[in-house]
Amino acid sequence: MSDASPHNGIYKTDKLIASDIDAYLNIHQHKSLLRFITCGSVDDGKSTLIGRLLYDSKMIFEDQLATLESDSKRMGTQGQEIDFALLVDGLAAEREQGITIDVAYRFFATEKRKFIVADCPGHEQYTRNMVTGASTADLAVILIDARKGVLVQTRRHSYLAQLLGIKNIVLAVNKMDLIAYDQAKYDAIVAEYTAFANSIGISDFTAMPISGFKGDNITERSVHMPWYSGPSLIAHLETVALDNDADQAKPLRMPVQWVNRPNLDFRGFSGQIATGIVRPGDAIRVLPSGKTSTITKIVTLDGELSEAVAGQSVTLCFADEIDCSRGDVIAAADSPPEVSDQFESTIVWMADEALVPGRAYWLKLGTQTVSATVQSPKYTINVNNMEHMAAKTLELNAIGVAEILTDKAIVFEPYANNHVLGGYILIDKITNATVAAGMLHFSLRRAQNVHWQATDVGREAHAALKNQKPKILWFTGLSGSGKSTIANEVEKTLNLLNRHTFLLDGDNIRHGLNKDLGFTETDRIENIRRVGEVAKLMADAGLIVLTAFISPFRAERDMVRAMMPEGEFVEIFVDTPIEIAEARDVKGLYKKARAGQLKNFTGIDSPYEPPENPDIRVNTVEMSPVEAAEHIVRQLMPLK
Amino acid sequence: MTKTLTHLARLEAEAIHIMREVVAEADKPVMLYSVGKDSAVMLHLARKAFYPSPPPFPLLHVDTTWKFQAMYALREKAARDAGMELLVHQNPEALARGINPFDHGSLHTDMWKTEGLKQALDEYGFDVAFGGARRDEEKSRAKERIFSFRTATHIWDPKNQRPELWSLYNARKAKAESIRVFPISNWTELDIWQYIHLENIEIVPLYFSAPRPTVTRDGMLLMVDDERFPLKDGEVPVERSIRFRTLGCYPLTGAVESMASTLPEVIQEMLLTTTSERQGRAIDHDQAASMEKKKQEGYF
Numbered sequence: 001m002s003d004a005s006p007h008n009g010i011y012k013t014d015k016l017i018a019s020d021i022d023a024y025l026n027i028h029q030h031k032s033l034l035r036f037i038t039c040g041s042v043d044d045g046k047s048t049l050i051g052r053l054l055y056d057s058k059m060i061f062e063d064q065l066a067t068l069e070s071d072s073k074r075m076g077t078q079g080q081e082i083d084f085a086l087l088v089d090g091l092a093a094e095r096e097q098g099i100t101i102d103v104a105y106r107f108f109a110t111e112k113r114k115f116i117v118a119d120c121p122g123h124e125q126y127t128r129n130m131v132t133g134a135s136t137a138d139l140a141v142i143l144i145d146a147r148k149g150v151l152v153q154t155r156r157h158s159y160l161a162q163l164l165g166i167k168n169i170v171l172a173v174n175k176m177d178l179i180a181y182d183q184a185k186y187d188a189i190v191a192e193y194t195a196f197a198n199s200i201g202i203s204d205f206t207a208m209p210i211s212g213f214k215g216d217n218i219t220e221r222s223v224h225m226p227w228y229s230g231p232s233l234i235a236h237l238e239t240v241a242l243d244n245d246a247d248q249a250k251p252l253r254m255p256v257q258w259v260n261r262p263n264l265d266f267r268g269f270s271g272q273i274a275t276g277i278v279r280p281g282d283a284i285r286v287l288p289s290g291k292t293s294t295i296t297k298i299v300t301l302d303g304e305l306s307e308a309v310a311g312q313s314v315t316l317c318f319a320d321e322i323d324c325s326r327g328d329v330i331a332a333a334d335s336p337p338e339v340s341d342q343f344e345s346t347i348v349w350m351a352d353e354a355l356v357p358g359r360a361y362w363l364k365l366g367t368q369t370v371s372a373t374v375q376s377p378k379y380t381i382n383v384n385n386m387e388h389m390a391a392k393t394l395e396l397n398a399i400g401v402a403e404i405l406t407d408k409a410i411v412f413e414p415y416a417n418n419h420v421l422g423g424y425i426l427i428d429k430i431t432n433a434t435v436a437a438g439m440l441h442f443s444l445r446r447a448q449n450v451h452w453q454a455t456d457v458g459r460e461a462h463a464a465l466k467n468q469k470p471k472i473l474w475f476t477g478l479s480g481s482g483k484s485t486i487a488n489e490v491e492k493t494l495n496l497l498n499r500h501t502f503l504l505d506g507d508n509i510r511h512g513l514n515k516d517l518g519f520t521e522t523d524r525i526e527n528i529r530r531v532g533e534v535a536k537l538m539a540d541a542g543l544i545v546l547t548a549f550i551s552p553f554r555a556e557r558d559m560v561r562a563m564m565p566e567g568e569f570v571e572i573f574v575d576t577p578i579e580i581a582e583a584r585d586v587k588g589l590y591k592k593a594r595a596g597q598l599k600n601f602t603g604i605d606s607p608y609e610p611p612e613n614p615d616i617r618v619n620t621v622e623m624s625p626v627e628a629a630e631h632i633v634r635q636l637m638p639l640k
Numbered sequence: 641m642t643k644t645l646t647h648l649a650r651l652e653a654e655a656i657h658i659m660r661e662v663v664a665e666a667d668k669p670v671m672l673y674s675v676g677k678d679s680a681v682m683l684h685l686a687r688k689a690f691y692p693s694p695p696p697f698p699l700l701h702v703d704t705t706w707k708f709q710a711m712y713a714l715r716e717k718a719a720r721d722a723g724m725e726l727l728v729h730q731n732p733e734a735l736a737r738g739i740n741p742f743d744h745g746s747l748h749t750d751m752w753k754t755e756g757l758k759q760a761l762d763e764y765g766f767d768v769a770f771g772g773a774r775r776d777e778e779k780s781r782a783k784e785r786i787f788s789f790r791t792a793t794h795i796w797d798p799k800n801q802r803p804e805l806w807s808l809y810n811a812r813k814a815k816a817e818s819i820r821v822f823p824i825s826n827w828t829e830l831d832i833w834q835y836i837h838l839e840n841i842e843i844v845p846l847y848f849s850a851p852r853p854t855v856t857r858d859g860m861l862l863m864v865d866d867e868r869f870p871l872k873d874g875e876v877p878v879e880r881s882i883r884f885r886t887l888g889c890y891p892l893t894g895a896v897e898s899m900a901s902t903l904p905e906v907i908q909e910m911l912l913t914t915t916s917e918r919q920g921r922a923i924d925h926d927q928a929a930s931m932e933k934k935k936q937e938g939y940f
Contacts, residue, residue: 021908029834033647102798104782105775107828114647116826119782128803135805244650245642257660262693270689272657272807301691311645313656313689326664350803364808367664423806432812434802 027111033244034237037118037133037166039157040143045174049143049212050106050119053234056219057108103133112238127160127383127397128350131437134164135423138243141170141233146179146209150192155200156383158193162202163346163399163439165416168240169197169205172233177211181224200386206236247310251332252276252284253413253421255366259325260299260315268299268315269324271367274420276332278316279307283333286324287411292333293318327368329411329421337421340443341409346401347374349394351428351435357393358525360407361435365424368410372426375403376522392522394436403444415439462542466500470539470568471636473546476557476611477574478603479589480581482620482628483548486574489629491546497633499544504531506549519600525556532560539568552602554609572632573614578603580621648835655682655823656689657807658786659770662821663689663696665811666768672757673699673719673726675711676887677843678772680718681824681832684841686770687722694723700769702760703730704752706741706889708865714844721842729760741891742870748889758794761818768811768819776828786825792816833910837903846884847906849898853877860894885910 016024040046106117118133120126134140140161144154161169171193179185190207197205208217209228216222219234231239253274260268278284282295298305299315308314316330324330331337349355355374363372377400379388394400415422426436463470473490475483484505491503510517514530517523528551535545551557561569581603582590593601600606611617616635618628645653662669671686673679686695699719719726731739734751741748761769775782785801787809802810813819824832836843846863853864855877862869863884864877869891871877882895883906900909 017908017911021904024911025834025837025904025907028830029646029648029838031647032644033650102783105826106782107776107826109828109830114828114831132803132805136807242644245644248642257657258664258690260690260693266692268692270660272653299692301688307643309643309645311650311653313653313660315691362812364810367661419806423808425805425808425810427810427812432810432814434810437803437805 028109031109031112031114032242033114033116034139034240034242035116035118035137036139036141036237037120037130037137037161038141038143039120039130039161040153040174044143044145045212046119046143049141049172049174049210049218050117052212052215052218053115053117054106054108056215056234057110103129110234110238115237126156127348127399130157130160131164131348131350134161134166135419135437137164137166139168139170139237139240140166141172144171144173144189144193146173146175146185146189149189150196152384154193155196155385158197158202159200159381159383159386162200163348165419165439167243169202170233170236171205171207173207173209174212176209176216176222176225177214181209181216181222183225183227186228206230208233208236244311247275248277250275250310250418251335252278252282252330253332253337253418254278254314254316254330255368255411255420256324256326256328256330257367266317267321268317269328269330270313270315271330272313273308273310274366275310275418277307277309278314280304284316284318285331285333285336286322287329287331287336288339288409289323289328290336291320291322291324293320293322295319327366329366331411337411337413337418338443339409339411341406342444343404343406343412343440344401344442344444345404345438345440346399347377347394347404347426347436347438349396349398349400349436351433352396353428353435354396355394355436356525357402357522358529360429362427362429363404363406363410363424363438364427365410365412365422365440366420370410371407371429373405374426375405376526377402392518392520404438404440412440412443414441416441459540459542462540464542466542468499468542468544470542471544471570472535472539472560472564472568473544473570473572473632473636474535474551474557474560475546475548475572475574476551476614478576478578478581478608479550479601480584480586481574481576482625483550483574485625486618486620486628486632487546487548489625490632493629493633494544500542501544501546502538503546503548504535504538505547509534509549519606521553521600521606524552528553528556529559532556532563535560536563539564550602550608552606552608554611557611570615570636571611572616572618573611574620574628575610575617576620648831648838651824651827651831652685652688652835654807654826655685658809658821658823659686659689659695661809662768662770662811666819668764668766669697669768669770670700670727670761670764670766671695671697671770672772673701673715674772674887675701675707675715675718675844676772677832677836677847678774678824680841680843681827681835682770682772683718683722683724684835684839685823686724697770698725698727700727700729700760700764700766702753702756703728704748704756704889705730705735706748706752706868706891708844708846708863708887708890708893710844710846711887714842718842727760727764729756729763731756731759740868741889748892752889761794766818767813768821770821770823772824773822774827774829774832775825784822784825786822787811788820788822789813790818790820794818829910830907833903833907837907844887846887848903849881849883849901849905851879852882852895854880854882854895861897862893863890863895865890 038046038050104119108115118137120129120133142157173186173189186209208230209225210217210233216224217232220232254271256269256271258270260270278295280295280297284295285292296317296319298308357376358373360371360373363370377391377394380391380398380400382389413421422440424438425434428435475487477483487503491501494501514527517527531547531549535547538545585591592598593604602608616632618631701715731752739748739751785804789801790796854861880897881899883898884893884895898909900906
């Protein structure tokens with residue numbers, strides 16, 4: 001290593017380029033690939049470190065160096081010395097502001113490995129950017145300014161690296177030159193970090209004292225820190241174990257991307273192997289169908305392969321003509337992955353528009369795309385102190401744990417075991433934007449294990465005993481439109497007709513079952529969902545259920561309709577213009593809302609979507625409550 | 641008994657994965673083909689991705705009529721060998737007005753390439769176009785996504801690009817919007833050369849050194865590729881042993897004097913050389929952020 005200096009870099013093979021290019025190419029060709037991420041803010045010297053890595057590995061050409069030197073003098077922060085940070089600043093707008101706002105990818109190589117560095121800078125968008133960069137990284141370099149020690153952002157970076165499943169963490173205590181290479185200070189920082197790392201489940205990391213600016217412990221061990229006996233940063237990066245290698249030891253998983261069918265004689269399944277190894281003759285199982293077959297050949301342009309491993313893109317042929325298409329997963333027959341439609345998941349929200357619990361998004365996982373809804377988060381995580389906080393939704397850059405439900409079962413594995421079958425994105429169905437990234441932890445197993453309990457006395461028996469046809473009479477309308485009054489009249493009339501009924505009233509439900517819910521859009525969706533479920537159970541018991549809820553959104557009313565057998569959901573629109581309802585103002589709510597004392601009040605600062613085709617419509621301006629009730633009952637007859 | 645994949649094997653697998661995702665999710669994909677070395681690698685990867693089927697999309701060459709003759713010769717052959725349809729688009733307005741690099745400066749690139757590309761994508765209704773851009777080429781490209789979204793008017797909005805996690809690409813878009821996809825984003829220039837060497841991919845002979853007629857203009861060594869080159873009074877092209885590190889329109893592409901006539905020699909020279917790849921192209925020199933501006937306007 002004695003011949004290394006900042007100017008000829010660390011290539012021992014440099015000489016080979018000139019003397020024996022074929023030998024050099026042979027070495028380069030067999031290099032492996034390590035992807036890593038650097039975490040730190042501008043002040044931690046991250047850009048300087050990356051610039052230094054590029055510079056030391058000769059990834060900077062003379063013309064770039066000339067530009068760099070002139071730029072350094074013009075806008076550098078290092079006086080007359082070269083400002084390596086300028087090498088890695090990208091977009092023009094960012095350069096002017098002196099900040100970087102996105103993930104940038106850099107490339108360099110040493111004689112053992114090629115490296116792809118994801119450079120994710122700080123600032124508001126930090127969580128989104130770092131999660132993106134970390135998703136493809138084998139290793140994270142967490143930079144600490146030796147003068148400042150473990151900061152809030154150090155915790156944040158470490159937590160996110162851990163969250164994304166990065167197994168190799170390097171704690172790079174930078175700017176050692178500015179604390180006179182003081183071992184005691186370094187040891188104290190490492191001790192403090194160790195305590196924190198253990199508390200969030202990072203059991204193993206590699207700490208090293210460096211100076212990106214001066215080049216200490218970057219490519220070779222620093223002469224300024226003889227007390228440090230570990231490897232240089234580059235030496236560590238060159239030898240750390242690769243995730244891709246570890247993935248080969250796991251059972252075979254290959255999501256099918258595309259069915260290759262050039263003619264009737266050939267049918268192959270193309271995809272990139274996520275984990276495991278495949279060989280001709282292997283028994284496989286196609287998920288979710290569970291059908292089994294045997295691999296006959298592994299087809300590539302370079303000829304058939306005797307084996308293919310995790311990371312390779314191949315085309316597989318089966319011995320049997322079983323169904324298999326895009327979205328399916330080819331797996332080892334004896335250890336297939338799980339299939340489920342309900343999961344516990346950590347979700348990182350990446351869009352300006354917050355999560356709407358209950359709303360359907362596209363979920364893409366591997367090559368599967370399904371419709372999915374996220375429940376209200378169980379909690380969100382404060383990335384600065386790891387505290388759990390209650391939340392109703394997820395805002396931009398929020399990280400939360402929530403249940404997620406898919407409209408059909410998907411093939412998955414816990415993210416901790418398999419990033420390809422456990423990591424997913426959510427896509428807004430209207431804007432098509434990628435709004436979130438998530439990691440599945442486990443199936444809630446209700447889909448598999450909570451079977452519908454078949455009872456001997458079914459809903460028909462319940463209804464027959466009562467000599468009636470169950471129904472849900474769903475009253476919808478503005479506050480003060482007369483829903484409860486009319487529903488009450490209808491129930492009285494039905495009782496006189498010997499019908500078995502039950503009235504679910506909005507205010508009453510909110511005192512009990514739904515007392516945890518407020519009046520935000522999300523809570524209103526959940527309120528109606530619960531009422532719908534309760535009404536459905538009562539209808540199963542044979543009752544005629546009357547519900548009196550504003551239920552302002554069409555989507556949720558339709559959701560309840562969809563839960564019921566055809567014809568059992570009767571939407572009754574209590575049609576009262578807002579001026580009339582407000583003039584009545586029985587409960588004084590409109591006055592309060594107008595005065596700004598009530599938020600999210602339907603008709604004032606929250607929308608009401610009237611039914612487009614109600615089953616029954618009553619006009620409360622023309623009819624009294626009793627007349628309206630009579631009209632409704634007439635429409636409902638006969639009731640058996 | 642693990643088999644560690646080489647970096648090239650992983651880059652190849654990634655590019656193939658990306659191409660297959662596009663074919664599975666796009667309505668009408670196309671591969672932009674410029675006949676250069678990056679295009680040659682892209683075409684080779686496409687053949688690998690879909691073998692034994694031919695790549696299920698056409699090649700599109702946005703022509704300026706000013707490419708090197710040797711490029712036109714290889715263009716036809718490469719498409720034929722791959723069993724793919726080759727579409728050639730020349731901006732009719734640029735053709736009618738005789739736009740050329742000698743008289744029209746930056747208008748040449750704008751009309752033939754930027755406008756020509758938009759015209760072709762609109763005319764054929766392609767919704768996804770593969771391109772061979774790499775992140776190592778230029779600083780602003782380091783942040784480019786693999787799936788790069790363009791509005792209905794082909795504008796690239798750097799603030800409105802989608803995060804890309806794992807190997808998951810969101811290819812959903814509204815009607816008339818389009819996506820440019822760069823499967824070799826993570827390759828470096830050395831990777832490209834090494835892969836061409838390893839896979840024995842045919843490239844335009846201009847990449848190898850040979851005696852060629854040249855003149856010097858504004859410090860750039862230009863090749864007199866055909867009779868359209870306006871020689872100054874008394875100017876006689878000088879035969880020099882030259883080759884090209886990148887290929888574009890011949891009047892805009894600077895050559896380097898070289899003796900490298902084999903691939904290992906070319907790679908050797910590239911590694912020992914001290915100027916970066918795009919230095920040979922006039923297009924980048926105007927201002928530090930010129931490439932980024934061009935990209936926002938719709939240049940690839």
